[in-house]
Amino acid sequence: MHRYQAIRAELLRRINNQTWPAGHVIPHEEELATSFGVARGTIRRALGSLVDAGLLERKRRAGTRVARPTAHASTLRIAVVRHEVEARGGSYGYRLIESREGGGELDAGGRFGGAALRRVLCLHCCDGSPFQLEDRLLNLAAIPAAREANFAAISPNEWLVAEQPYSAVRTVLRAAAPSADDLVHLAVGASQPVFVIERQTRLLGEPLTWARLSHPGAAFEIVTEAGGY
Amino acid sequence: MHRYQAIRAELLRRINNQTWPAGHVIPHEEELATSFGVARGTIRRALGSLVDAGLLERKRRAGTRVARPTAHASTLRIAVVRHEVEARGGSYGYRLIESREGGGELDAGGRFGGAALRRVLCLHCCDGSPFQLEDRLLNLAAIPAAREANFAAISPNEWLVAEQPYSAVRTVLRAAAPSADDLVHLAVGASQPVFVIERQTRLLGEPLTWARLSHPGAAFEIVTEAGGY
DNA sequence: ATGGCTAATATGTATATACATATTGCCGCG
DNA sequence: CGCGGCAATATGTATATACATATTAGCCAT
Numbered sequence: 320m321h322r323y324q325a326i327r328a329e330l331l332r333r334i335n336n337q338t339w340p341a342g343h344v345i346p347h348e349e350e351l352a353t354s355f356g357v358a359r360g361t362i363r364r365a366l367g368s369l370v371d372a373g374l375l376e377r378k379r380r381a382g383t384r385v386a387r388p389t390a391h392a393s394t395l396r397i398a399v400v401r402h403e404v405e406a407r408g409g410s411y412g413y414r415l416i417e418s419r420e421g422g423g424e425l426d427a428g429g430r431f432g433g434a435a436l437r438r439v440l441c442l443h444c445c446d447g448s449p450f451q452l453e454d455r456l457l458n459l460a461a462i463p464a465a466r467e468a469n470f471a472a473i474s475p476n477e478w479l480v481a482e483q484p485y486s487a488v489r490t491v492l493r494a495a496a497p498s499a500d501d502l503v504h505l506a507v508g509a510s511q512p513v514f515v516i517e518r519q520t521r522l523l524g525e526p527l528t529w530a531r532l533s534h535p536g537a538a539f540e541i542v543t544e545a546g547g548y
Numbered sequence: 549m550h551r552y553q554a555i556r557a558e559l560l561r562r563i564n565n566q567t568w569p570a571g572h573v574i575p576h577e578e579e580l581a582t583s584f585g586v587a588r589g590t591i592r593r594a595l596g597s598l599v600d601a602g603l604l605e606r607k608r609r610a611g612t613r614v615a616r617p618t619a620h621a622s623t624l625r626i627a628v629v630r631h632e633v634e635a636r637g638g639s640y641g642y643r644l645i646e647s648r649e650g651g652g653e654l655d656a657g658g659r660f661g662g663a664a665l666r667r668v669l670c671l672h673c674c675d676g677s678p679f680q681l682e683d684r685l686l687n688l689a690a691i692p693a694a695r696e697a698n699f700a701a702i703s704p705n706e707w708l709v710a711e712q713p714y715s716a717v718r719t720v721l722r723a724a725a726p727s728a729d730d731l732v733h734l735a736v737g738a739s740q741p742v743f744v745i746e747r748q749t750r751l752l753g754e755p756l757t758w759a760r761l762s763h764p765g766a767a768f769e770i771v772t773e774a775g776g777y
Numbered sequence: 778a779t780g781g782c783t784a785a786t787a788t789g790t791a792t793a794t795a796c797a798t799a800t801t802g803c804c805g806c807g
Numbered sequence: 808c809g810c811g812g813c814a815a816t817a818t819g820t821a822t823a824t825a826c827a828t829a830t831t832a833g834c835c836a837t
Contacts, residue, residue, distance in 0.1 A: 321790065335713045335751060347817055358792045363818085374713075379818045380800035388709050390627040391717050391747070395772055398619040480617050484564045484603075488620050490772045494723035494743035494765030512741025512765060514723035518620070522564060536723030536741060543624055543719045550820065576787055587822045592788085608788045609830040 326355055326365040334374055334385055341387045345375075348383075372545075393545030397490065397516065400443045400451050400476050400532075412444035415471040416504065425456060430519065430529055435459040437466065439475045442504050449505045450538065455530040462527060475528075485520040485527055492516055494536065501533050512536035555584055555594040563603055563614055570616045574604075577612075601774075622774030626719065626745065629672045629680050629705055629761075641673035644700040645733060654685060659748065659758055664688040666695065668704045671733050678734045679767065684759040691756060704757075714749040714756055721745055723765065730762050741765035 320328075333339045345351075348366070352359045366383060369375045373392050377383045404411045417440040423433040436456050443451040455475045457465040468478050495515045497507050507513060516532040549557075562568045574580075577595070581588045595612060598604045602621050606612045633640045646669040652662040665685050672680040684704045686694040697707050724744045726736050736742060745761040 323790080331715060335715065341710070349817085360793085361791060364790090377818065378800075379798065380802095380816055382817060388713075389631060390625040391719070392623055392625045393717055393719055394621055395624040396619040396621045402618060481570075484566075484617075486560060486564065488622055488774050490620070490622055490774075491769050492721060492743075492772075493769035494741040494763075496739075496741060496765070510725075510739035512723040512725060514721075534723075536725070540720050540722035543721075545717050545719075552820080578787085589823085590821060593820090606788065607830075608828070609786055609832095611787060 322355075322357055323361050323364040323368075326351075326357065326362065327368055329355075330365060330369060331374070334369075339385050341385050344382045344384045391545075393543040395490070395541065395543050397518070397541070399480055400453070400474065404443065404445045404450060407445070409445035409450075410447070412447060413474055414442045414444070416440040416442060418470050420459070420466070428529065431456070431458050431526055434461075439470050440500065440504075441470065441474055443474065443476075445538075449535065452501060452504050452533045453530060454500065454532075455528060457528050458526055461522065461525050475530075479520075479528065483522075483527065485522050487521045489519045490516060491518075492541070495533075498533070505533060505535055507535050514539050551584075551586055552590050552593040552597075555580075555586070555591065556597055558584075559594060559598060560603070563598075568614050570614050573611045573613045620774070622772040624719070624770065624772050626747070626770075628709055629682070629703065633672065633674045633679060636674070638674035638679075639676070641676060642703055643671045643673070645669045645671060647699055649688070649695070657758065660685070660687050660755055663690075668699050669729065669733075670699065670703055672703065672705075674767075679763065681730060681733050681762045682759060683729065683762075684757060686757050687755055690751065690754050705759075708749075708757065712751075712756065714751050716750045718748045718750075719745060720747075721770065724762075727762070734762060734764055736764050743768050 330345075339345050346354070348359050348362050351362045355362065366375060366377070370377055373388065373390070374386055375383055376386045398406075401411045401413075418437065420435065420437050422435055423431070425436045425438045426433070435458075437459055439453070439455045439457070441453050442449055443453065453474065453476060457475065459466050462483055464482060465475075465478075468475075470478065493515050494512050497505065497509060497511065497513050501507060501513050502509060505513065514534040514536045516530075516534075518528075518530045518532065520527045559574075568574050575583070577588050577591050580591045584591065595604060595606070599606055602617065602619070603615055604612055605615045627635075630640045630642075647666065649664065649666050651664055652660075654665045654667045655662070666688055668682070668684045668686070670682050671678055672682065682703065682705060686704065688695050691712055693711060694704075694707075697704075699707065722744050723741050726734065726738060726740065726742050730736060730742050731738060734742065743763040743765050745759075745763075747757075747759045747761065749756045
């Protein structure tokens with residue numbers, strides 16, 4: 320156990336047992352440093368991780384106070400579909416359904432401002448049955464190599480992960496009734512829910528791709544964990 | 549723009565434009581410090597945030613390399629329901645449906661090892677229509693105050709946020725067909741999907757609460773963003 | 778070859794120090 | 808009494824330094 324970890328644990332204990340209730344201004348860095356017998360940098364490190372975890376709030380001159388929690392934060396990881404399938408011990412299958420190039424007419428959401436696009440519709444399977452339907456738009460201006468890529472052999476999901484770095488992602492999760500494509504390709508009935516992940520990626524501001532990833536609801540869930548300590 | 553931010557941006561640029569492709573071992577800290585003309589600590593700070601973002605991987609003696617991305621990571625925030633409703637400009641309503649105390653028989657999942665529990669079922673509304681059904685188990689051994697709390701006046705969600713710190717959360721998200729309770733209280737048809745958030749919190753290892761939060765699918769989505777730079 | 782030991786090395790932790798800067802709270806002026 | 812400005816203060820950034828430690832690469836003996 321390193322010192323900053325021990326200090327973080329002690330600070331957490333004081334927050335948890337209400338020694339320092341929500342809203343309380345805790346002693347300033349120098350004071351904590353002296354009382355714990357460490358350097359200010361070590362205190363800052365311990366405080367920093369509690370700030371990242373949302374348990375403390377800091378403002379210059381005003382000091383550090385215990386946050387009034389308003390939200391649970393945790394980290395969401397969305398993996399490559401094939402890995403997801405293999406991690407559950409399933410055998411992975413893939414099939415390209417449709418691929419074509421076009422312009423703004425493909426961009427129903429108006430997210431790409433009329434750039435040349437490629438649209439790919441494909442299906443990921445787990446043990447032979449449909450697992451995820453991937454409906455993807457690729458910005459050919461930003462990713463010229465996507466024009467030549469053979470998406471019959473490799474899914475856009477996996478091709479992008481291997482080829483294309485990005486700097487920002489936006490993800491939307493929701494439950495929905497099946498779309499027309501879902502009904503045809505996911506083998507779900509109109510009364511069964513689908514779990515939809517909508518994802519946009521950007522590179523330094525420029526939109527790269529948009530994707531709608533739909534799962535038969537019963538077969539899929541997302542798990543996140545936060546706060547090991 | 550601080551130096552560590554400028555350096556992080558430059559490192560990100562090199563990763564993005566494949567100057568340093570995935571798997572590449574980048575120069576070590578001292579070398580980067582010299583070439584950027586800053587102290588090692590400043591380099592470490594820039595590297596640290598890229599490691600947190602999952603773009604770099606570090607190992608002692610082996611050096612720092614560009615990660616082969618395997619997953620999109622982003623931060624998920626789940627707010628107090630009332631704030632969620634108010635943030636969308638709706639008027640918030642709340643109704644307690646059922647509250648009772650018991651032991652292991654309430655704990656269908658076996659998560660509390662037979663401890664005394666309180667089960668609360670209640671409904672959160674937005675503009676008068678059902679928004680979220682909250683089905684919650686509270687561990688009375690860990691949260692004795694929960695025995696006295698008046699959940700007709702305040703929801704367990706909000707009471708817990710105000711009263712009870714926690715140190716770890718596990719969240720599961722999925723689309724599902726409505727449960728029996730959902731059908732009755734959420735005013736959804738059997739053919740409509742519900743969005744289910746299942747959440748467990750622990751305090752230093754001890755389980756505090758378990759909750760199943762269900763939303764009418766069409767009315768609800770979760771949005772996450774990552775990577776501002 | 779092979780297996781284990783050793784030394785080199787890059788990252789990890791901790792300290793001390795200096796200065797920057799956002800905010801607060803107080804003081805004095807009008 | 809109100810308001811503008813100034814000084815005090817706590818956090819934020821940056822640097823230099825020392826030592827700890829995981830891991831690798833290479834060497835040597837078997």
